[in-house]
Amino acid sequence: MDFITILGLVAATLTTFSFVPQLLKTWRTKSAKDVSYIMLISFNIGIFLWLIYGLYLSALPIILANLITLIFNLIILWLKIRYR
Numbered sequence: 001m002d003f004i005t006i007l008g009l010v011a012a013t014l015t016t017f018s019f020v021p022q023l024l025k026t027w028r029t030k031s032a033k034d035v036s037y038i039m040l041i042s043f044n045i046g047i048f049l050w051l052i053y054g055l056y057l058s059a060l061p062i063i064l065a066n067l068i069t070l071i072f073n074l075i076i077l078w079l080k081i082r083y084r
Helices: 003-017 021-027 037-057 060-081
Strands: none
Touching: 003 060, 021 060, 037 060
């Protein structure tokens, strides 16, 4: 694995797992009242488009980061709908 791929994987790991605290807080408190629907929906669309872009380029860091981020944020969106 070359340096640029490792750099991408480290960046992807940091940005992707930055959503874990929000996910856990929403899960524990059963509240997502301060999280905007518009932000979640537009962010999920953007992440989905990044995932397609990464698949097109066959870029592992882009694919992994955006797939996991999309899953985390879809869960947050689901929790927001469920706990409203």
